[in-house]
Amino acid sequence: MLADPEGNEFCIIEAGNGFLDDTARIGALSCEGTREVGLFWSEALQWPLVWDEGEETAAQSPAGGTKIAWGGPPVAAKGGIEKLRLDLVPSPGSTPGGSGRQRVLHRPDDALSARRGASVSS
Incomplete structure (x- = not known):
């Protein structure tokens, strides 16, 4: 796990990880949120869920590219500036x-x- 000077985490995933198949250079944006949030954004964006396991979800454009993933609970309490806005x-x-x-x-x-x-x- 790496982090920038502000403490934003940057994960390097090993080659061969199937979750990142058919993605862009940035494989996934990882967000906090429940399965309900993933379902909401999947429908709003009209992107199919490409991962739906337990409380974890991920959506990806039908054209491919970067996935948006939600890690499920526990979801940390919000504080400070929201770093991702869709x-x-x-x-x-x-x-x-x-x-x-x-x-x-x-x-x-x-x-x-x-x-x-x-x-x-x-």
């Missing part, structure tokens, strides 16, 4: 009302965004 924007040629962001965040049963206090502007 913003959703419509894909070129998509209609704003049909985007994954609209579909996921505007569902009446979306308890996840309500619990997180998410605000969504149209």
Whole structure:
């Protein structure tokens, strides 16, 4: 395990690790979050889960590239500046009302965004 001067961890995974097959130079962004968070982002991004084991999940674009992974509990208490932020924007040629962001965040049963206090502007 390596860390930068601010203490941000950087993991080197040995060659032959199957989890990083079909990824970009940066194999995965590792995030804290439960399986519920991984499912939410998988649907929001319209990226399939490529790892779903126990409480750990990972999503990857259908085109391949870097995976976004959530390690499951225990999730550390939040403090300080959030270091990773995911913003959703419509894909070129998509209609704003049909985007994954609209579909996921505007569902009446979306308890996840309500619990997180998410605000969504149209």
